[in-house]
Amino acid sequence: MCAGILRLSKPISDAAPSMLRLTNIVAHYGPVAALHGIDIEVGQGEIVCLLGGNASGKTTTMKTIVGLIKPTSGTVAFEGEIISRLPTRTIIGRGIALVPEARRIFGRMTVWENLMLGAHVRRGEPQDAIVQDLESVYSLFPRLRERINQYAGTMSGGEQQMLAMGRALMARPRLLLMDEPSMGLSPAYVDQVFDIIQEINRLGTTILLVEQNAAVALSIARRGYVLQNGLIVAADTAAALLKADDVRRAYLGEE
Amino acid sequence: MLDIISILPQQLVFGLALGAVYGLIALGYTMVYGVLTMINFAHGEVFMIGAYIGWAVLTFLIGQQVGALHPVWVLPMLLIPAMLLCGGLGVIIERVAYRPLYARGASRLGPLITAVGASIVLQNATMLTQGARMKVYATHLLFPSSWRFSLFGVSISALTIVILLVSTLLMLGLSVLIQRTSLGRSIRAVAEDRETASLMGIDVGRTISLTFFLGSALGGAAGVLIGLYYTQIDFMMGYSAGLKAFTAAVLGGIGNIRGAMLGGLLLGIIESGASTLINPAFKDVVAFAALILALVFKPEGLFGERDADKEKI
Numbered sequence: 001m002c003a004g005i006l007r008l009s010k011p012i013s014d015a016a017p018s019m020l021r022l023t024n025i026v027a028h029y030g031p032v033a034a035l036h037g038i039d040i041e042v043g044q045g046e047i048v049c050l051l052g053g054n055a056s057g058k059t060t061t062m063k064t065i066v067g068l069i070k071p072t073s074g075t076v077a078f079e080g081e082i083i084s085r086l087p088t089r090t091i092i093g094r095g096i097a098l099v100p101e102a103r104r105i106f107g108r109m110t111v112w113e114n115l116m117l118g119a120h121v122r123r124g125e126p127q128d129a130i131v132q133d134l135e136s137v138y139s140l141f142p143r144l145r146e147r148i149n150q151y152a153g154t155m156s157g158g159e160q161q162m163l164a165m166g167r168a169l170m171a172r173p174r175l176l177l178m179d180e181p182s183m184g185l186s187p188a189y190v191d192q193v194f195d196i197i198q199e200i201n202r203l204g205t206t207i208l209l210v211e212q213n214a215a216v217a218l219s220i221a222r223r224g225y226v227l228q229n230g231l232i233v234a235a236d237t238a239a240a241l242l243k244a245d246d247v248r249r250a251y252l253g254e255e
Numbered sequence: 256m257l258d259i260i261s262i263l264p265q266q267l268v269f270g271l272a273l274g275a276v277y278g279l280i281a282l283g284y285t286m287v288y289g290v291l292t293m294i295n296f297a298h299g300e301v302f303m304i305g306a307y308i309g310w311a312v313l314t315f316l317i318g319q320q321v322g323a324l325h326p327v328w329v330l331p332m333l334l335i336p337a338m339l340l341c342g343g344l345g346v347i348i349e350r351v352a353y354r355p356l357y358a359r360g361a362s363r364l365g366p367l368i369t370a371v372g373a374s375i376v377l378q379n380a381t382m383l384t385q386g387a388r389m390k391v392y393a394t395h396l397l398f399p400s401s402w403r404f405s406l407f408g409v410s411i412s413a414l415t416i417v418i419l420l421v422s423t424l425l426m427l428g429l430s431v432l433i434q435r436t437s438l439g440r441s442i443r444a445v446a447e448d449r450e451t452a453s454l455m456g457i458d459v460g461r462t463i464s465l466t467f468f469l470g471s472a473l474g475g476a477a478g479v480l481i482g483l484y485y486t487q488i489d490f491m492m493g494y495s496a497g498l499k500a501f502t503a504a505v506l507g508g509i510g511n512i513r514g515a516m517l518g519g520l521l522l523g524i525i526e527s528g529a530s531t532l533i534n535p536a537f538k539d540v541v542a543f544a545a546l547i548l549a550l551v552f553k554p555e556g557l558f559g560e561r562d563a564d565k566e567k568i
């Protein structure tokens with residue numbers, strides 16, 4: 001590993017107040033250590049991306065934040081409170097939503113039912129508020145409105161990705177985690193999905209994004225982290241990462 | 256021959272009523288399979304305990320000499336306690352016998368063995384507390400045998416109609432709950448993808464408990480209905496009824512709610528048809544032969560999907 005990529009000491013969070021902070025997280029996937037002590041910080045209103053190759057620990061990081069994997073050591077703090085020992089449903093209830101890898105929509109349910117499951121944490125709220133949010137999801141993804149009664153499993157990959165995003169938005173999260181939203185999508189859909197991610201961010205949702213497609217991810221993110229074998233090997237502003245030679249070589253497919 | 260043709264419609268109605276009860280019990284097997292991919296072999300015993308609860312309430316009412324027993328108020332007084340207590344029993348069975356195993360990631364074989372264990376415990380507990388001798392439902396006080404309806408020239412007992420009606424209403428109620436309410440949506444979400452369900456903020460453990468409650472409550476209601484119909488109950492009755500209902504669930508496609516209902520009805524009709532056309536002694540042979548044929552030619556069940564592991568609820 002060339003030395004130039006290691007810029008760990010550099011302070012990276014400037015103005016934005018911290019929303020999510022991972023401190024020295026160690027996590028195991030079964031007996032195998034997948035994260036070896038990582039620190040990540042996401043400020044309010046930011047888009048932050050997490051880059052890295054296969055098995056670098058990106059998905060493990062996402063699952064650790066939402067409590068699907070309990071960290072062996074280290075803490076996850078959300079809005080100043082430690083959440084790393086809470087069950088997943090409680091963490092989701094605090095205002096974090098995850099668009100999981102491979103979308104994981106409920107294929108045997110309709111589009112509408114999927115969206116209503118997304119709003120599960122808000123049961124008890126007046127129906128009007130939920131109907132209003134359904135409308136705003138439909139206006140972000142007009143395709144979902146056309147398919148409202150269709151079984152989600154019968155839709156195309158791109159439509160399923162939109163449904164997964166819409167479903168997460170129905171929880172009205174303050175922090176939205178997205179694991180590989182561009183995976184398996186045609187280039188036209190990728191552009192559309194990233195436009196919408198920016199739109200969601202403009203509307204006030206903080207976003208932590210895991211992406212293989214580093215060029216597109218860095219083009220919309222403010223800052224980025226590069227994970228390798230469960231360690232953070234680079235952390236900087238998106239612009240700096242885009243310029244860094246080693247990042248370009250390793251993740252942007254340039255010689 | 257003329258005899259058989261004249262009693263066939265009567266047997267058909269009887270078969271439907273019996274089948275609807277099988278369907279009620281089968282729902283318990285299929286819903287649990289849906290959320291946990293395991294067969295709850297203690298479910299037949301929950302049904303048996305439902306029959307005992309109904310018997311206890313009926314016997315108590317008769318002892319109080321409250322006057323004429325009319326099914327309009329007595330039937331709910333038998334069904335509601337049986338459903339609530341059996342529902343609670345189902346929740347306890349899951350907490351004690353299954354959750355400690357699957358929560359620690361044990362193989363699917365583990366809960367299967369504890370299910371058989373729970374079934375033996377419940378049978379013996381009933382035998383020790385209630386005795387090994389059969390109990391008798393005083394059905395004649397509730398439904399005098401003179402209460403019969405004539406439908407298209409066919410005479411059918413009021414009790415048969417009531418059993419068919421109550422079972423159908425309970426099955427419809429469950430369908431609406433599963434398909435149309437947010438509780439049902441949570442159950443289906445947990446059945447389809449437990450991890451993603453928790454990402455929706457659903458309390459997966461509570462949803463599994465709720466599934467056991469609903470399935471066991473229907474089993475308890477079925478116990479009361481069968482007790483009223485056959486009038487004799489004993490601590491072993493859960494075994495054969497459970498086996499039949501399990502057959503109905505597999506026939507319809509295990510994990511599939513509509514399949515369990517239709518599988519139950521089909522099995523009831525097949526059984527009563529076999530009793531009428533061949534010989535009552537052959538009804539079990541024909542019922543299980545139908546299961547074997549279904550497993551050979553359509554192993555996923557009549558309404559199931561190909562992949563039994565993925566097909567849930």
